[in-house]
Amino acid sequence: MLLEVRDLVARYGAVEALHGISLDVGEGEIVSLLGANGAGKSTTLKVISGVIPTAAGTVSFDGRALGGLNPEDVVALGVAHVPEGRRIFPGLTTLDNLRLGATARRASRAEIERDVDEVLTIFPKLRGLSGKLGWTLSGGEQQMLAIARGLMAKPRLLLLDEPSLGLAPLVVKDVMETIARIARDGTTVLLVEQNAHLALQIASRAYVLETGRVALSGDAATLLASEEMRAAYLGSAVRVAQA
Numbered sequence: 001m002l003l004e005v006r007d008l009v010a011r012y013g014a015v016e017a018l019h020g021i022s023l024d025v026g027e028g029e030i031v032s033l034l035g036a037n038g039a040g041k042s043t044t045l046k047v048i049s050g051v052i053p054t055a056a057g058t059v060s061f062d063g064r065a066l067g068g069l070n071p072e073d074v075v076a077l078g079v080a081h082v083p084e085g086r087r088i089f090p091g092l093t094t095l096d097n098l099r100l101g102a103t104a105r106r107a108s109r110a111e112i113e114r115d116v117d118e119v120l121t122i123f124p125k126l127r128g129l130s131g132k133l134g135w136t137l138s139g140g141e142q143q144m145l146a147i148a149r150g151l152m153a154k155p156r157l158l159l160l161d162e163p164s165l166g167l168a169p170l171v172v173k174d175v176m177e178t179i180a181r182i183a184r185d186g187t188t189v190l191l192v193e194q195n196a197h198l199a200l201q202i203a204s205r206a207y208v209l210e211t212g213r214v215a216l217s218g219d220a221a222t223l224l225a226s227e228e229m230r231a232a233y234l235g236s237a238v239r240v241a242q243a
């Protein structure tokens, strides 16, 4: 497995947010991490990317233990984290936002410009927005830019935290299709989503977190068909998707 998380515990001060979760992500897969508000999805990504430390348990990437590494080291090893809330730089242009995504790589200027161009072929709409400042982009455009910037790190594993949040249904579809394409092009994806129905359509497998524990897991098709999943997590999403 490219990513192996074992018995992971994470704390915010005295509060234990993850009580020992285990999950695997294989090379080339899209694996989704689902669950309600506060379940521990973002915390899981933050521990993997080194933003917060492991309190117990292990995270290993390509056979290498990530515990104790800082975020810069984790990025340099090939794990890019696109956090919740599209944190792009509002005062910088689209192009400069993208260039900053390559910071951890020590690539030459020419190499970075080549990679910007390559990333823009995956996000054609961003090409027309190259010179625009971040804050002037729409929500969907900012989300695309955040993902594109993550790709500028040339990751083997991309951690995406709720890329569909707050976007209109058509834009969400576009974002999901782009994520599927990124995976087809060879980047492994761990996708955090509250919209289980959407995520299960592009993921091969999924884990459902409930208050810091894995409550359900399995392949996406099985989860989509499962009564337990339907009752607890898919009900409203299915109605919205069919509306």
Ligand SMILES: Nc1ncnc2c1ncn2[C@@H]1O[C@H](COP(=O)(O)OP(=O)(O)OP(=O)(O)O)[C@@H](O)[C@H]1O
Binding pocket: 012, 015, 017, 035, 036, 037, 038, 039, 040, 041, 042, 043, 044, 084, 194
């Ligand atoms: N900085 C923090 N300090 C203290 N507690 C926190 C902090 N961040 C998260 N928590 C707590 O940890 C738990 C897990 O939070 P987390 O953000 O991982 O949930 P989530 O599944 O990403 O939720 P959401 O869908 O709302 O983004 C929650 O109980 C939350 O209140």
Ligand SMILES: [Mg+2]
Binding pocket: 041, 042, 043, 084, 161
């Ligand atoms: Mg979250």
